Amino acid sequence: xxTLFSGGDWSYDSLERSYQAIEAIALGELGLEIYPNQxxxxxxxxxxxxxxxxxxxxMYNHWSFGKQFAHNELLYRKGARGLAYxxxxxxxxxxSYIMEDNSMAMQALVMAHAAFGHNHFFRNNHLFRQWTDxxxxxxxxxxxxxxxxxxxxxxxxxxxxxxxDAAHALMDQGVNRYQRKxxxxxxxSEARERERRAYAEASYDDLWTRTxxxxxxxxRARPDAPAPDEALDLPEExxxxxxxxxxxxxxxxxxxxLRIVRQxxxxxxxxxxxxxxxxxxATYVHYxxxxxxxxxxxxxxxxxxxxxxxxxxxxxxxDFDDPRFGGANPYTLGFEMMRDIERICREPSEEDRSxxxxxxxxxxxxxxxxxxxxxxxxxxxxxxxxxxxxIRKLRLFELTGEEDEPDYLVAAIHNEQGYQKIRRALxxxxxxxxxxxxxxxxxxxxxxxxxxxxxxxxxxxxxxDEADATLVLHHIARLWGYPVVLLEVDAASGATWRRLHCHQxxx
Amino acid sequence: MRIxxxxxxxxxxxxxxxxxxxxxxxxxxxxxxxxxxxxxxIRDMPGEEKIVIPADSxxxxxxxxxxxxxxxxxxxxxxKHFRQGDRVRRPPEGGGSGGREGSPDGEGEDAFTFxxxxxxxxxxxxxxxxxxxxxxxxxTRSEQVSYQRAGFTASGAPTNINLLRTMRNSLSRRIAxxxxxxxxxxxxxxxxxxxxxQLAEKSEAENDPELIALRARLxxxxxxxxxxxxxxxxxxxxxxFEAVPKPVTQAVMFCLMDVSGSMSEEMKDLAKRxxxxxxxxxxxxxxxxxIVFIRHTHRAEEVDEETFFYSRETGGTLVSTAxxxxxxxxDARYSPADWNIYAAxxxxxxxxxxxxxxVAALLEKDILPFTQYYAYIEVAGGVGELLRTRSNLWQTxxxxxxxxxxxxxxxxxKRSDIYPVFRELFTPETERA
Numbered sequence: 001x002x003t004l005f006s007g008g009d010w011s012y013d014s015l016e017r018s019y020q021a022i023e024a025i026a027l028g029e030l031g032l033e034i035y036p037n038q039x040x041x042x043x044x045x046x047x048x049x050x051x052x053x054x055x056x057x058x059m060y061n062h063w064s065f066g067k068q069f070a071h072n073e074l075l076y077r078k079g080a081r082g083l084a085y086x087x088x089x090x091x092x093x094x095x096s097y098i099m100e101d102n103s104m105a106m107q108a109l110v111m112a113h114a115a116f117g118h119n120h121f122f123r124n125n126h127l128f129r130q131w132t133d134x135x136x137x138x139x140x141x142x143x144x145x146x147x148x149x150x151x152x153x154x155x156x157x158x159x160x161x162x163x164x165d166a167a168h169a170l171m172d173q174g175v176n177r178y179q180r181k182x183x184x185x186x187x188x189s190e191a192r193e194r195e196r197r198a199y200a201e202a203s204y205d206d207l208w209t210r211t212x213x214x215x216x217x218x219x220r221a222r223p224d225a226p227a228p229d230e231a232l233d234l235p236e237e238x239x240x241x242x243x244x245x246x247x248x249x250x251x252x253x254x255x256x257x258l259r260i261v262r263q264x265x266x267x268x269x270x271x272x273x274x275x276x277x278x279x280x281x282a283t284y285v286h287y288x289x290x291x292x293x294x295x296x297x298x299x300x301x302x303x304x305x306x307x308x309x310x311x312x313x314x315x316x317x318x319d320f321d322d323p324r325f326g327g328a329n330p331y332t333l334g335f336e337m338m339r340d341i342e343r344i345c346r347e348p349s350e351e352d353r354s355x356x357x358x359x360x361x362x363x364x365x366x367x368x369x370x371x372x373x374x375x376x377x378x379x380x381x382x383x384x385x386x387x388x389x390x391i392r393k394l395r396l397f398e399l400t401g402e403e404d405e406p407d408y409l410v411a412a413i414h415n416e417q418g419y420q421k422i423r424r425a426l427x428x429x430x431x432x433x434x435x436x437x438x439x440x441x442x443x444x445x446x447x448x449x450x451x452x453x454x455x456x457x458x459x460x461x462x463x464x465d466e467a468d469a470t471l472v473l474h475h476i477a478r479l480w481g482y483p484v485v486l487l488e489v490d491a492a493s494g495a496t497w498r499r500l501h502c503h504q505x506x507x
Numbered sequence: 508m509r510i511x512x513x514x515x516x517x518x519x520x521x522x523x524x525x526x527x528x529x530x531x532x533x534x535x536x537x538x539x540x541x542x543x544x545x546x547x548x549i550r551d552m553p554g555e556e557k558i559v560i561p562a563d564s565x566x567x568x569x570x571x572x573x574x575x576x577x578x579x580x581x582x583x584x585x586x587k588h589f590r591q592g593d594r595v596r597r598p599p600e601g602g603g604s605g606g607r608e609g610s611p612d613g614e615g616e617d618a619f620t621f622x623x624x625x626x627x628x629x630x631x632x633x634x635x636x637x638x639x640x641x642x643x644x645x646x647t648r649s650e651q652v653s654y655q656r657a658g659f660t661a662s663g664a665p666t667n668i669n670l671l672r673t674m675r676n677s678l679s680r681r682i683a684x685x686x687x688x689x690x691x692x693x694x695x696x697x698x699x700x701x702x703x704x705q706l707a708e709k710s711e712a713e714n715d716p717e718l719i720a721l722r723a724r725l726x727x728x729x730x731x732x733x734x735x736x737x738x739x740x741x742x743x744x745x746x747x748f749e750a751v752p753k754p755v756t757q758a759v760m761f762c763l764m765d766v767s768g769s770m771s772e773e774m775k776d777l778a779k780r781x782x783x784x785x786x787x788x789x790x791x792x793x794x795x796x797x798i799v800f801i802r803h804t805h806r807a808e809e810v811d812e813e814t815f816f817y818s819r820e821t822g823g824t825l826v827s828t829a830x831x832x833x834x835x836x837x838d839a840r841y842s843p844a845d846w847n848i849y850a851a852x853x854x855x856x857x858x859x860x861x862x863x864x865x866v867a868a869l870l871e872k873d874i875l876p877f878t879q880y881y882a883y884i885e886v887a888g889g890v891g892e893l894l895r896t897r898s899n900l901w902q903t904x905x906x907x908x909x910x911x912x913x914x915x916x917x918x919x920x921k922r923s924d925i926y927p928v929f930r931e932l933f934t935p936e937t938e939r940a
Binding site for chain 1: 521527565570571572582590592744
């Protein structure tokens with residue numbers, strides 16, 4: 001076979017040819033199932049721009065995106081940081097952005113990685129299927145951008161900015177973790193907004209407002225009467241949802257904006273939970289595809305070397321004592337695990353047979369992998385598939401430490417006694433629900449001064465960062481309109497660690 | 508699969524976000540910009556300026572765990588020699604090896620660094636300053652004109668025809684006069700053909716009353732279409748342009764400096780800074796700015812920038828010669844009708860006492876009436892000199908500050924004075940209050 005392209009420069013023709021070749025391998029040999037692809041060529045500046053607005057090209061305006069942009073731009077110009085080669089959006093059709101500066105070999109790599117690897121994962125993983133709506137997301141973003149621009153015009157940029165500041169601060173707590181998502185789409189949101197406005201117009205009565213008799217204050221309920229918390233459906237862990245539905249003083253447009261931010265938080269939630277798997281899947285796919293292209297003689301040796309160079313850079317994992325160490329690299333872990341599963345399926349050792357009786361030696365690694373990509377998220381995937389041999393290869397070890405002890409304890413290393421512990425500890429590390437503080441609305445004193453009561457369940461003594469928490473409480477108080485109290489309660493003993501409050505919402 | 512080229516999409520999509528960001532950090536950015544400019548020579552104003560501002564105003568708080576609290580537990584790669592049960596010294600605060608996490612976005616939290624473009628920098632630097640008498644008073648006398656769109660007209664040159672309007676008129680006229688459409692005639696023709704085909708015999712066709720009627724109708728329609736033209740001269744509309752006098756958008760800036768022995772290098776440096784600021788400022792207000800350098804001792808000459816600032820000259824001091832020279836250059840090259848004229852004079856204040864009246868007369872008659880603004884900066888070598896009694900030149904100029912709105916005199920003793928004095932000169936009255 002002849003090579004698909006030669007030299008570094010890409011053209012639409014060679015993109016097209018390479019895409020066809022990659023498609024044949026990815027769908028034919030690896031058996032991937034994807035959304036239709038849409039590939040967009042963009043400039044470095046546009047890439048920076050997409051970066052800044054959390055990877056979405058069609059984002060509403062907010063100063064924090066400008067800050068991100070300024071920061072990334074500086075790093076990029078100094079050469080301190082390269083740009084990502086691609087950005088891919090979980091949508092149907094799946095949109096991949098590739099940069100014009102990439103060489104052709106890189107474009108091929110990027111297409112295999114994003115347009116097939118990530119695309120397959122988005123389409124098949126159960127979290128994405130359950131929680132995101134790939135068909136509607138681009139339209140919803142367009143609606144959000146338009147709606148927020150409209151609100152800025154109508155209610156002032158400052159008011160919208162303050163609202164978004166507050167909403168962004170609560171984004172991590174704006175996610176439903178258990179309920180099944182109801183269908184939403186831009187047409188629904190618009191219709192709801194129209195209805196609301198129509199009702200307000202129809203029921204407006206100037207005369208009534210001016211002549212309304214002043215009814216005597218209803219007698220206050222006795223302070224010891226039980227608060228009608230049932231109506232609020234407490235406790236509630238989704239703070240954005242709670243405020244959107246129940247904050248007494250928000251205008252309808254404010255609720256709609258809270259809703260937009262909440263929808264986005266929800267949209268990104270599966271990505272947070274599947275970093276290792278998602279990147280692992282994409283990296284594994286591009287690795288298989290590029291190798292196959294080279295075997296078939298469609299990729300020249302030069303192009304192959306360039307691919308290897310980029311690939312090794314992506315999966316580089318510095319040791320913990322290396323000055324370059326910045327945490328675990330999800331690409332490395334994901335890729336190594338996929339490769340490891342492939343090995344276990346094809347040529348298992350005795351150890352693998354006892355650890356993975358179901359898949360060891362089954363000879364069909366793609367089936368196992370495809371199944372894993374559908375059914376698992378990072379935490380459960382690690383718990384299920386991290387093998388002793390990989391623990392040895394990466395030389396993983398577990399450190400534990402108590403708050404006021406000067407030393408860390410090496411709790412486990414890569415030996416017989418350690419494998420299970422390391423596996424469990426690593427899985428915990430990727431469990432988003434353990435990572436993010438567990439904060440719930442537990443009460444709102446509707447009969448009294450309407451103080452909102454939040455509770456943070458403290459596990460293993462891990463408290464909130466006080467400075468940040470205080471700032472966020474101010475944001476919550478501004479949305480709620482009345483004082484807010486946050487109690488940090490130990491989950492095991494029930495004792496209160498700390499009480500944070502914001503008495504007066506600043507206007 | 509579809510491939511799109513988005514590179515030609517509108518650039519600068521991030522601009523709206525950047526503006527919001529700048530607005531947010533306004534106070535800090537302004538402070539940082541002023542700081543940056545007082546530290547460094549402004550004459551080689553860089554293309555871009557790196558700005559560091561405190562990060563607190565830009566901090567985005569989240570509810571997150573304090574990494575220092577509670578039990579910690581983490582898995583790390585790359586074990587070298589640890590065994591189970593070993594103890595490892597906790598690294599000092601602020602990460603390092605074995606530290607679990609840095610700050611959430613991986614950057615220092617105390618300061619935020621980013622790059623301002625030259626435009627943004629100058630915008631903030633010269634913010635809310637205004638050139639006095641910004642527009643040339645003689646705008647109406649100006650001979651230059653520019654053309655502006657001004658509606659539509661029924662007559663004009665063919666190149667200016669407005670197709671949209673013309674065709675709209677044509678269409679409405681055709682509808683109003685019921686000009687038969689092409690489709691209508693085509694249908695009639697088809698009917699005739701069909702009828703003709705029906706009547707096989709030709710003789711029969713000649714006499715068929717229906718056919719005759721149809722043909723007559725077609726003939727009527729054709730005549731009507733001929734008589735009512737598709738496009739009538741009545742329909743024509745042309746874009747109309749109006750000549751408006753163009754405001755004078757060019758300015759000339761005169762830099763006058765005393766270079767006699769009494770001016771030290773330091774004083775010249777102060778003067779130079781002031782000139783540069785003024786130049787930057789004027790440049791932002793006019794499309795085209797020229798500079799004329801006039802140096803003087805007891806005689807004056809026009810020189811280039813290099814000579815102006817760096818070459819030495821000895822002699823006495825006669826300020827009137829510089830003003831003469833300025834008047835000569837204006838007469839020769841910069842007609843006040845076409846140019847906005849600005850002048851900045853720097854001197855240590857020395858002048859021959861006898862020269863005073865002449866300077867005053869020149870200024871009064873030949874200079875001030877034609878200049879937009881005349882700034883006099885008296886530079887003093889050291890702090891002590893500020894306390895000195897008023898200089899000769901200051902005494903000569905003092906009355907003008909009172910009587911002429913476009914004349915100002917200030918004293919400057921050290922570098923850090925330059926910018927405040929400059930701001931003071933150009934802050935509009937209304938804002939100063």
